[in-house]
Amino acid sequence: MKTGIDAISFDVANIHLPIKTLAIARNIEPEKLEKGLGLLKMTFPDVHQDAVVFGANALTKLITDNKINLNEISRIYVGTESGIDSSKPIASYLISLMEQKFGEDSLAECDVVDFTFACIGGVDAMQNCLDFVKLNPTKKAIVVTSDFAKYDLNSGGEYTQGAGAVAMLIASNPRIIAFDDNWATSTKGVFDFFKPYRTISKEEITKNTNNDSWFDNLEAEIEIHKDQPVFDGQYSNQCYMDRTRNAYFSFKKLKNTTETLYNTWHSIVMHLPYSFQGRRMLSEIYALDSAEKIIADDIAPADYQTKIKEVAKSEDYRSFVTEKLQPAELASSLIGNLYTGSIFMGLLSTLAHFYDTNKEVAGTKFGFLAYGSGSKSKVFEGTIQPEWKSALENVKLFENLAESVEIDFNTYESLHKKEQKQSVRTPKNEWVLDRIEKEIPVLIGARYYKWVD
Ligand SMILES: CC(C)(COP(=O)([O-])OP(=O)([O-])OC[C@H]1O[C@@H](n2cnc3c(N)ncnc32)[C@H](O)[C@@H]1OP(=O)([O-])[O-])[C@@H](O)C(=O)NCCC(=O)NCCSC(=O)C[C@@](C)(O)CC(=O)[O-]
Numbered sequence: 001m002k003t004g005i006d007a008i009s010f011d012v013a014n015i016h017l018p019i020k021t022l023a024i025a026r027n028i029e030p031e032k033l034e035k036g037l038g039l040l041k042m043t044f045p046d047v048h049q050d051a052v053v054f055g056a057n058a059l060t061k062l063i064t065d066n067k068i069n070l071n072e073i074s075r076i077y078v079g080t081e082s083g084i085d086s087s088k089p090i091a092s093y094l095i096s097l098m099e100q101k102f103g104e105d106s107l108a109e110c111d112v113v114d115f116t117f118a119c120i121g122g123v124d125a126m127q128n129c130l131d132f133v134k135l136n137p138t139k140k141a142i143v144v145t146s147d148f149a150k151y152d153l154n155s156g157g158e159y160t161q162g163a164g165a166v167a168m169l170i171a172s173n174p175r176i177i178a179f180d181d182n183w184a185t186s187t188k189g190v191f192d193f194f195k196p197y198r199t200i201s202k203e204e205i206t207k208n209t210n211n212d213s214w215f216d217n218l219e220a221e222i223e224i225h226k227d228q229p230v231f232d233g234q235y236s237n238q239c240y241m242d243r244t245r246n247a248y249f250s251f252k253k254l255k256n257t258t259e260t261l262y263n264t265w266h267s268i269v270m271h272l273p274y275s276f277q278g279r280r281m282l283s284e285i286y287a288l289d290s291a292e293k294i295i296a297d298d299i300a301p302a303d304y305q306t307k308i309k310e311v312a313k314s315e316d317y318r319s320f321v322t323e324k325l326q327p328a329e330l331a332s333s334l335i336g337n338l339y340t341g342s343i344f345m346g347l348l349s350t351l352a353h354f355y356d357t358n359k360e361v362a363g364t365k366f367g368f369l370a371y372g373s374g375s376k377s378k379v380f381e382g383t384i385q386p387e388w389k390s391a392l393e394n395v396k397l398f399e400n401l402a403e404s405v406e407i408d409f410n411t412y413e414s415l416h417k418k419e420q421k422q423s424v425r426t427p428k429n430e431w432v433l434d435r436i437e438k439e440i441p442v443l444i445g446a447r448y449y450k451w452v453d
Contacts, residue, residue: 002178003133004382006140006171007066007391008348011057012164012335013043015405015424017412022159025409033159038275040333043404044415045148045163047423048432051082052093052449054165055146056431059094060101062142062167065394070098070106075141077129078114079122079340081195082147082227084447089114090146097431097449118193119271120372121145122166122340127378129170130179137172144168147339149273150227153416157231160274162336166344175391176351177366179382184251186243186377192236193373197223229373236373241281243377244270244369248285251379260289265381266364268324269346271371275332278346278369279321283312286320327353334401343370352397355389362386427452 019039023030033039045054055078062068078091091112099106115125122145129141146165151157202218252261262268262285270278287294287308295307311317331349338345347366354361361384370378405425407415414420423432434450 001134001137001172002174002385003130003137003172004170004174004178004385005168005176005347006174007062007068007169008166008176008344009058009061009065009168009395010164010166010341010345010348010397010400011054011061011430012338012401012404013045013049013054013162014403015046015407016041016043016334017407017409019159021409022412026154026158028159036276037159038279038329038333039159039336040275041404042159042336043162043164043334044407044412046425046427047415047420048427049163050433050447051080051084051146051148051165052090052097052447053431053433054148054163055080055090055094055144055167056097056449058146058165058167059098059142059144060431062169063098063102066169068140068169070102070110072140073107073110073142074136074139075111075113075129075132076107077112077125077141077143079116079120079125079143079145080114080147081116081118081121081339083114083116091144093447093449094144097451101451117376118372118374119273119337119339119342120370120376120378122344123368123370123372123378126168126170127183127380133170133172141170142167143170145338145340145344147341148227149337149339150416152228153413155228156233157229160337162338164335164338164341164345166338166341166348168344175385175387177347177382177384177388179380182251182254183378183380184247184254186246186250188239188243188375190235190239190373190375191230191232192239192375193229193231195225195227195229197225200224231373237277237281239373239375240271240277240371240377241284243375244281244371244379245285245288247377247379248289248369252289260291262286262289262320262324262367264365265324265367266361266384267327267350267366268369269328269343269350269366270325270369271343272329272332272346273337273342275329278325278328280312282321282325282369283317284308286317287311331397331401334404343368348395348397351384351388351392352395355392356398362388429453 020030115121126143144167148163327350328346434448
């Protein structure tokens, strides 16, 4: 029995800042961002959008476009690192919104939970759901990945920001892709990118607020966490490279093959925190696993990095990138980092590209290299199924991305600082954040959402 992704949908911020505008404002050469990192647009949430809104919209599209009967869904597992509450998972919000739209108690027996491990939480959620469906072939599960990749203004992560969600139906005999049973993992506890709690005083919390009895029980100091991570960019790249390399070679061992693994993959889908991350990181694996022994076993350690850089610039590697990696990069260039959704957006980008260019990829194998800071990599592979094209008919990825509304630099900064009060785009046929109760500068209260026709 095959198990995999039967249907897929997405939702992104739909407003964006051209990367050139950001580069000019920050005094960065636009070519560095456009040609060095592959960035063209940076999506950013509107006033009415957050991780719940993106997840709910992607899930609503998945259900309506594929006429899913919610009684058949045994689980909705969410991968996210943008939780809005330390106790109530995003999955709990999704359940109530779906029941508002599709009928009370329609998900009353559905198991729901959030998975968090930086960007790899969505892959963890999917692996878990695949195992569940393998054990229960008549049951179905949904995986939703939803995040807002927000970085501090003026930081090295600022130009990699992005926001949105991908939702997938996991089922037996899937129409899009069936995954093989081998999964390799590489893990190491590191601090390459993390979102620690910080301490804040009661005085700071209440100073700009009309005091009311709600604050009486606050302790003198409380811990809160902010959306933006603490990170070390170049170290995070090294961790990404080390984990994916180790998982890749463990995967080869699991498969008990000496063949150059990446040559067996028609397309390669990697976690893309920005468009060109995959191509910048894969040159080491490309060199180490080549039949031509591009890197000899006895190479001096001092020459190792130089050799990898040479490989990255070679004609052979460039054509390898164009053939196997570039289709996954296309959407990332127009969106930015989606954290947990990035690898699935890479899959969708690849398939949407082949769909739009009328290429048949049924029967081919795709290789996946997932990464999450903190850190963990998983390598796995799947085979594209005969019905992949009809399953993607309604998705229209690039048509939708082309409709994104451009914003100017001042609007971007005021959205980032949460100073903007009016939505940039008028919402239509989508979920929106309606109000937040007890909102004060540093604490966020209960959030309420509504559907806008
Ligand atoms: C990603 C970094 C590190 C980039 O950092 P950076 O310092 O902006 O860029 P760089 O110096 O590493 O690379 C610039 C590239 O542009 C080229 N360049 C320079 N000038 C020009 C020019 N004029 N014309 C053409 N090209 C030019 C230059 O040559 C180089 O390309 P290379 O040759 O090395 O391939 C930074 O943006 C950052 O810190 N981002 C946030 C963290 C991050 O994304 N890390 C990635 C790995 S960790 C990860 O993926 C997990 C994550 C982040 O998604 C979180 C999670 O798991 O939850």
